[in-house]
Amino acid sequence: MHTLKRSKLAIFIGLFPALVIYLGIAIVPIGISFYYSLMDWNGIGSKSFVGFDNYVRMFQDDTFWLSVKNNLLIMVTGLIGQLPLGLVMALLLNKALKGSGFFRTVGFMPVVISSVMVSLIWGMMYNTEYGMLNNLLKFVGLESWQQNWLGDPKWSILSISAAYIWQNVGLYMVMLLAALQNISEEVNEAAELDGATGLRRTWFITLPMIRTTLMVTIVYSISNSFRVFDLIQVLTGGGPAHQTEVMTIHMYNSAFVNLDYGYGSAVSIMILLFSLVVITIANRLGKEKA
Amino acid sequence: MNHFTKRTLLVSLTAALALSTAACGKSSDNNADGGSSSGDTVTLTMMHPWTTPNIDNDVYKARIEQFQKDHPNIVIKTDEVPSAQYKTKLRTLAAANNLADINVVWPGADLAPLVDGKLLEPINELMDTWKDILPESALTPFNVDGQQYAIPTKQTFVDIIYYNKDMLSSVGYDAFPKTYSDFIDLVKKLKASNITPISLGNKEQWPLQSSMLSAIGDRFTGSDFLQKVLTGEAKFTDPEFVSAISVIDELSKLKAFNTDANNMDSVQSQDYLIQGKAAMLFTSSTVDARVRINNEDGDKFGIALFPSVDGGKGDPAKSAGVVQYGIAINSKLDERKQAAAEEFMKYFVSEDLYKDLISNGVVVPAKVDVPEDASPYLKEMLDLTGKGTAPVFDSIIPTQVVSVIQNGLQALTIGRGTPQEVAQDTQAAMDDYLKKK
Numbered sequence: 074m075h076t077l078k079r080s081k082l083a084i085f086i087g088l089f090p091a092l093v094i095y096l097g098i099a100i101v102p103i104g105i106s107f108y109y110s111l112m113d114w115n116g117i118g119s120k121s122f123v124g125f126d127n128y129v130r131m132f133q134d135d136t137f138w139l140s141v142k143n144n145l146l147i148m149v150t151g152l153i154g155q156l157p158l159g160l161v162m163a164l165l166l167n168k169a170l171k172g173s174g175f176f177r178t179v180g181f182m183p184v185v186i187s188s189v190m191v192s193l194i195w196g197m198m199y200n201t202e203y204g205m206l207n208n209l210l211k212f213v214g215l216e217s218w219q220q221n222w223l224g225d226p227k228w229s230i231l232s233i234s235a236a237y238i239w240q241n242v243g244l245y246m247v248m249l250l251a252a253l254q255n256i257s258e259e260v261n262e263a264a265e266l267d268g269a270t271g272l273r274r275t276w277f278i279t280l281p282m283i284r285t286t287l288m289v290t291i292v293y294s295i296s297n298s299f300r301v302f303d304l305i306q307v308l309t310g311g312g313p314a315h316q317t318e319v320m321t322i323h324m325y326n327s328a329f330v331n332l333d334y335g336y337g338s339a340v341s342i343m344i345l346l347f348s349l350v351v352i353t354i355a356n357r358l359g360k361e362k363a
Numbered sequence: 364m365n366h367f368t369k370r371t372l373l374v375s376l377t378a379a380l381a382l383s384t385a386a387c388g389k390s391s392d393n394n395a396d397g398g399s400s401s402g403d404t405v406t407l408t409m410m411h412p413w414t415t416p417n418i419d420n421d422v423y424k425a426r427i428e429q430f431q432k433d434h435p436n437i438v439i440k441t442d443e444v445p446s447a448q449y450k451t452k453l454r455t456l457a458a459a460n461n462l463a464d465i466n467v468v469w470p471g472a473d474l475a476p477l478v479d480g481k482l483l484e485p486i487n488e489l490m491d492t493w494k495d496i497l498p499e500s501a502l503t504p505f506n507v508d509g510q511q512y513a514i515p516t517k518q519t520f521v522d523i524i525y526y527n528k529d530m531l532s533s534v535g536y537d538a539f540p541k542t543y544s545d546f547i548d549l550v551k552k553l554k555a556s557n558i559t560p561i562s563l564g565n566k567e568q569w570p571l572q573s574s575m576l577s578a579i580g581d582r583f584t585g586s587d588f589l590q591k592v593l594t595g596e597a598k599f600t601d602p603e604f605v606s607a608i609s610v611i612d613e614l615s616k617l618k619a620f621n622t623d624a625n626n627m628d629s630v631q632s633q634d635y636l637i638q639g640k641a642a643m644l645f646t647s648s649t650v651d652a653r654v655r656i657n658n659e660d661g662d663k664f665g666i667a668l669f670p671s672v673d674g675g676k677g678d679p680a681k682s683a684g685v686v687q688y689g690i691a692i693n694s695k696l697d698e699r700k701q702a703a704a705e706e707f708m709k710y711f712v713s714e715d716l717y718k719d720l721i722s723n724g725v726v727v728p729a730k731v732d733v734p735e736d737a738s739p740y741l742k743e744m745l746d747l748t749g750k751g752t753a754p755v756f757d758s759i760i761p762t763q764v765v766s767v768i769q770n771g772l773q774a775l776t777i778g779r780g781t782p783q784e785v786a787q788d789t790q791a792a793m794d795d796y797l798k799k800k
Contacts, residue, residue: 113799116458117480201623202640224625226777310566313625314774329451331763332476334458 103345109338116334127339136315137340140323141347143230147237147319148298148351154238155294156287159245164275166246167253177250181243188240192307195236199223223309226316233305233317240304241297245290252286253279288359292352299348320344403436405703410442410456410463412449412688415630418652419517419725423688426719430710437703439465447567447628450762457482464696464704468513468689470504471758472765477691478507484694484701485510492709493729496717501728504758505689513689514712517720518728520648520684520748521755522578524667525655530558530642531665539667541679543582543610546670550619553642561614562641563624564632565776568769571611573757574645576772577683578669580607581753585676589759595797599768599790600783603676608772608782610672615776625773636664645669648726648744655740656724666747680750685758686728760793767792 110127112120131137162180166173183191198205199222207219222232256279264270264278280287302321305311311318311326318326320340328337409427413420427439442463444452450473456462462482468474477483490511493502497514505513526539534552536545553560565571580588584603591597598604614620621627621641629646636644637654644654655661671679690712692704717729724741726748733745757765771785 115476116454117476117482196626200626202621221622221626224623224777226779309626310568312566312568312770312773313777314770314779316777326766329455331766332454333763 103342106338106341109334110336110342112335112338114334115332116328117332120335123335127336130336131339131343136318137320137323139315140318140320143317144299144319144347146230147234147301148295150231150234151237151241151294151298152291154234155242155245156290158238159242159290160249162242162246163249163253164279166250177247180246183240184243184247186240188303189307191236191240192304195232195239196223196308199232223317224313226313229309229313229317233308236308237298237301237304241294245294248286248290248293249283252283256282288356291355291359295351295355296348299344299351320347404438405436405699406438406440407465407700407703407707408440408442408463409465410444410449410453411467412444412446413467414443414445416653417649418657418723419649419720422716422719422723422725423516426711426716430707433710434706437707439707453477460695462693462695464693464700465707466691466693468505468691469758470513470515470686470689472761473758474505474507474512474689475761478510478512482694483512484692484696485512486514486692486705486708487511489705489709493712496714496729496731498728498730501686504686505691513691514708515686515728516688516690516712516716517649517686518684518726519687520682520726520744520752521573521646522575522669522683522753523646523648523651523744523747524669525636525644525646525650525664526667527636527639527642528663528665530639534558539665540670542670543672547613547617550614550617554617554619559621559635559641560617560619560643561621562632562635562644563620563776564627564629564635565620565624565773566626566628568766568773569757570629570632570645571772571776572765572769573755574647575611576607576768577756578645578753579610579672580604580756581681581683582669582672582675582677582679583607586678586681586753589754589756592793593759599793600786605782605786606672608775608785611772612775612782615778620776624776648748651740651744652724656738661740666743668747677753678751681753682748682750683753683755684748685755761796764789764792764796 109120111122111124113123113126114120166177166180170176197203201207201219201221201224204222206222210216210218220228223229260278260282261274264274269278300321301319302325305317305319305322306325309317311322321344324337324340324344327333327340411423413423427441431437431439449467450469453462453466453468454476457477457480460482466483468477468483487510490502493514501515501518502511505511505515524539530553531537531539531549534549534556536549536552540546540549550560563570583606584597584601588597588601588604592599621632621635624632627635632644633646633650633653635641637658651666655664658664668679668682690708692701692708696704714729714731717727717731718734720727721731721741722734722737724738724744726741726744733741756768760768768785768789771780771788774780775782775785
């Protein structure tokens with residue numbers, strides 16, 4: 074009992090600095106944001122209390138719903154793009170391939186490059202005049218497939234999705250690869266003895282074994298998609314005409330460009346709620362199956 | 364368990380040690396700082412947007428250097444912010460009550476919140492310095508309720524049309540068209556001969572609004588319209604203004620702009636013109652040095668203003684201009700810093716600066732003589748812009764309303780919405796603004 078008590082204190086002392094920092098930079102600002110979201114405030118002058126006016130205005134704002142739609146699109150394409158692709162790459166690298174270290178580094182590289190750099194690279198590739206993508210299409214004779222990738226509202230958000238998937242897939246690859254390497258040899262050998270090879274083994278043995286990591290990557294991928302900002306800010310700035318705005322960009326533009334800090338704070342509170350709801354749903358679905 | 368506790372303690376200790384060492388490092392830095400300030404050095408921070416390859420930016424930066432050479436006891440620490448993000452950063456720092464000691468500010472709608480928040484120091488007592496060189500018209504934009512808050516360094520005309528003379532004459536125009544119908548005819552002919560008529564870099568959204576709509580609006584509505592909108596006497600939904608927005612719509616439908624207009628920034632749009640990828644560019648007089656004066660093939664490019672429109676109330680000889688880059692002092696400085704900042708201001712914004720600028724072909728708001736050896740391009744520019752000044756849209760209309768019309772105009776370029784809708788949305792934002800006031 075005595076030792077337990079002491080260790081609890083030690084745990085508390087150990088966690089305390091992190092707790093203070095977490096409270097200071099995460100929980101308190103959320104509280105302050107909520108307080109601001111009830112105000113009409115230009116950021117500089119005096120605030121006036123307006124109740125839930127900002128929220129009412131937000132729900133009536135088409136641009137806000139467009140940004141929600143874009144966020145969901147980024148989330149869904151992120152989930153179905155990043156995770157399977159990351160898994161396939163991890164499965165390949167898990168084999169004793171020649172030069173797998175090299176491929177692992179290459180696959181992980183985009184995660185390490187700063188988002189601004191990623192945006193600039195993709196911005197150049199998507200350029201209509203001298204961009205690699207359009208030139209490649211021209212080279213193989215598919216000129217009719219050439220598009221104004223970032224300027225045409227039909228393509229712009231999908232183009233951003235592609236860049237977003239490319240940027241993050243390496244992270245999931247590494248996480249899943251680590252999980253794969255934790256599966257003990259005995260399990261694999263037993264499976265082989267029972268005649269489970271190839272796809273069958275992947276489906277019935279490997280995937281269930283890395284289930285927890287898969288859940289973590291799903292939750293991570295969802296919460297990441299609600300935070301995406303820098304990539305889009307540099308690629309399109311939310312344009313043309315709000316078409317590629319996600320909630321974070323909408324919040325930034327409202328608060329910092331249009332000097333409507335109350336409204337911007339209301340949007341930021343909604344981002345929090347949306348991600349909490351989606352992640353809770355994902356967690357529930359994951360648990361029921363278990 | 365005991366073992367675990369010991370290890371935790373060890374880790375905490377190590378962390379504590381690391382923290383205290385870090386703190387040591389910092390305090391020794393402070394000592395170094397303190398040591399030099401005992402020699403009476405004042406350090407001032409300054410935030411400015413002079414990052415693009417415009418000639419005037421080099422002049423400003425050289426002047427800051429020169430000031431520090433002449434004043435060894437004053438150190439200016441500059442924070443250079445690209446102009447597209449500058450205003451946002453300025454507002455954000457203002458909101459956080461964290462402005463630099465010396466700031467570059469814009470007049471009108473941009474200045475108002477800074478003055479409301481009492482963040483800038485009135486400089487009425489310094490005004491004698493400039494009484495002989497700066498006309499009233501250059502000062503009033505930075506004067507709010509009798510208090511002077513900033514001194515402008517240059518005069519910008521935002522609506523200069525640069526055009527490629529060869530391309531225009533290849534479709535039969537030896538001079539820039541004088542009427543709107545001729546202008547549209549020119550656009551169609553350029554289009555027919557596979558030349559992109561207008562180079563547009565609208566990623567940052569201001570070019571369509573500031574460089575195009577300021578002038579086009581003025582042609583249709585006359586120069587007092589924006590002021591009247593601000594007092595509620597006129598509305599953006601008035602037919603004249605809707606006609607002005609329709610011009611952007613018409614040009615978009617004629618595919619007058621380069622296809623990647625919304626993904627390019629303003630500097631890239633200059634490149635398109637200079638490299639001969641487009642025939643015209645609507646932009647500010649600031650780029651004259653880059654496009655013409657310092658360009659070997661500069662004489663390929665002519666300058667013009669937006670032509671007259673049928674039934675328009677505006678004067679087609681007017682150019683939309685605004686005084687820019689006001690230098691302002693933070694109101695929260697202590698005495699020593701304020702004295703140093705005032706010293707800097709008197710030195711920086713002086714006749715020498717204006718002379719430097721004008722001999723580099725930059726239009727200034729001051730009454731300084733145009734030097735004998737001034738570039739003929741500058742004389743042409745002064746000639747073109749000297750016949751009256753129209754207001755610049757975003758220097759009069761508040762930021763939040765400007766952002767609505769910018770998005771509306773951009774929507775027109777990708778075939779969304781109608782001029783009528785853009786006008787309604789903009790007016791709705793304006794009504795909202797007026798109601799809150």
